[in-house]
Amino acid sequence: IVYIAEELRREGEVPAYDHEVFGYIPPEEDISEEPYMRDAAATAGAKLTLVAPDQEAVRSAIPMVVAAQDEPFGTSSILAQYFVFDRARRSGLKVMLDGQGADEILAGYHGYFPVVAGMQLRRGDLRSFATFSRLHQSEFGRRPMSWASAAAQLVLGLPGAARAARWARSRLVSGSHGRWPVNPIGPLSQVVRPELFAATSNEASLPSTLNDLLREQVSTTSLPALLRFEDRNSMAHSIEGRVPFLDHRLVEYCFSLPDTLKLSGIKTKYVLRKSMASSLPQSVLERKDKIGFRASRSVTWDYAASGRHSLDENQTHWEKLWLRENPVSSLLDSPDRSDAAENALWRIVNLKLWLRQFWASEAADSGSGR
Numbered sequence: 001i002v003y004i005a006e007e008l009r010r011e012g013e014v015p016a017y018d019h020e021v022f023g024y025i026p027p028e029e030d031i032s033e034e035p036y037m038r039d040a041a042a043t044a045g046a047k048l049t050l051v052a053p054d055q056e057a058v059r060s061a062i063p064m065v066v067a068a069q070d071e072p073f074g075t076s077s078i079l080a081q082y083f084v085f086d087r088a089r090r091s092g093l094k095v096m097l098d099g100q101g102a103d104e105i106l107a108g109y110h111g112y113f114p115v116v117a118g119m120q121l122r123r124g125d126l127r128s129f130a131t132f133s134r135l136h137q138s139e140f141g142r143r144p145m146s147w148a149s150a151a152a153q154l155v156l157g158l159p160g161a162a163r164a165a166r167w168a169r170s171r172l173v174s175g176s177h178g179r180w181p182v183n184p185i186g187p188l189s190q191v192v193r194p195e196l197f198a199a200t201s202n203e204a205s206l207p208s209t210l211n212d213l214l215r216e217q218v219s220t221t222s223l224p225a226l227l228r229f230e231d232r233n234s235m236a237h238s239i240e241g242r243v244p245f246l247d248h249r250l251v252e253y254c255f256s257l258p259d260t261l262k263l264s265g266i267k268t269k270y271v272l273r274k275s276m277a278s279s280l281p282q283s284v285l286e287r288k289d290k291i292g293f294r295a296s297r298s299v300t301w302d303y304a305a306s307g308r309h310s311l312d313e314n315q316t317h318w319e320k321l322w323l324r325e326n327p328v329s330s331l332l333d334s335p336d337r338s339d340a341a342e343n344a345l346w347r348i349v350n351l352k353l354w355l356r357q358f359w360a361s362e363a364a365d366s367g368s369g370r
Helices: 002-010 034-044 055-069 077-090 102-106 112-122 126-140 147-154 161-173 185-189 210-221 223-235 248-254 270-275 298-306 308-312 317-322 327-332 339-358 361-367
Strands: 020-024 047-051 095-097 240-242
Touching (some): 020 034, 020 077, 047 077, 055 077, 055 298, 055 339, 077 223, 102 248, 112 147, 112 210, 185 339, 210 223, 223 240, 298 308, 298 339, 308 327, 308 339, 327 339
Parallel strands (some): 020 047, 095 240
16 A cells, blocks of 8 residues: 555656655564564655654553543554554644555455364365465464364364364454464453353354455454444544555455465465565565564553552442452463463453443442342
8 A cells, every 4th residue: 555655646646745654663573563664665755653652651541542442442452553543643644544454355364374274174175284284384383273173173073173263263353463363261261250251152154265254354253343443543533544455346356366366375465465576675575474463562561560459449340240359460460471461461451441431330320229
């Protein structure tokens, strides 16, 4: 989008406005995409503004983001997006282009790998699975799924096979847009009351093709939530966000393409990479890892630690109903500092903030017998 916008400017097909791009960068290098941002901006001749809010700014903004979103959100990346729009507004922008939707219509998430491997096994295509698994292991140092998961996929009647496949798909929309699925269920089970972990239905059918899965992501499980987050964040700053990848003509065309033009071996968004081969910098074009849009890990840990006493209290009726005692301290005091633990802590903190903003009066109502 950045490159094509500049190309249209050069050719006089759109007005020659200043070309500005904005990107959030966390302090942790392993989850920062700053080098790719710089390469892309330099190739397109765009002015790059990097957004890196300090801890105090983040602490102050969190209640405002919770209010703007109007419902709990599963990852702190929504905070990072809020600051990008804030910086753009202060630069005078009223309309922005965004790349939302490309991963869903062109298979960009690495979370698709185990799902695709499962599809190959379920249709008995062992040769394709072996090739795909070998490529995955050579590039990422691991197989797309464990031997136990592979066996479950081969025998559809094996208890848990369908559930395991659906778990892999659900990771795509619950904070795992990065290099490997993040499963917060373990840490959450320590602080959420056990009755909330009741078994869920296994009735939904499994997708048989990658395109089937992508349609589900576009229409139901992933994109609607991501677009809602963006709309709330952009409108909080009076900015109109536009998403060219979701022009209905492009979406319809992409869904007419075979799976192999989207995921070729372990190369994601294959047709897009091929179409931009003469334009994009090689660092972007040949990139194989997938960090995704992630906020600094310190955002969650710092905010939870700074408000530990208040956040530990289960103040509202719903907190008392859903959470164990001292849920925040239980996670803060644990030696676990994994991405899963961070994600679990964010969900608890975010839920509490949302309940206190919007549902605090329910405690009084329930106490009075309403």
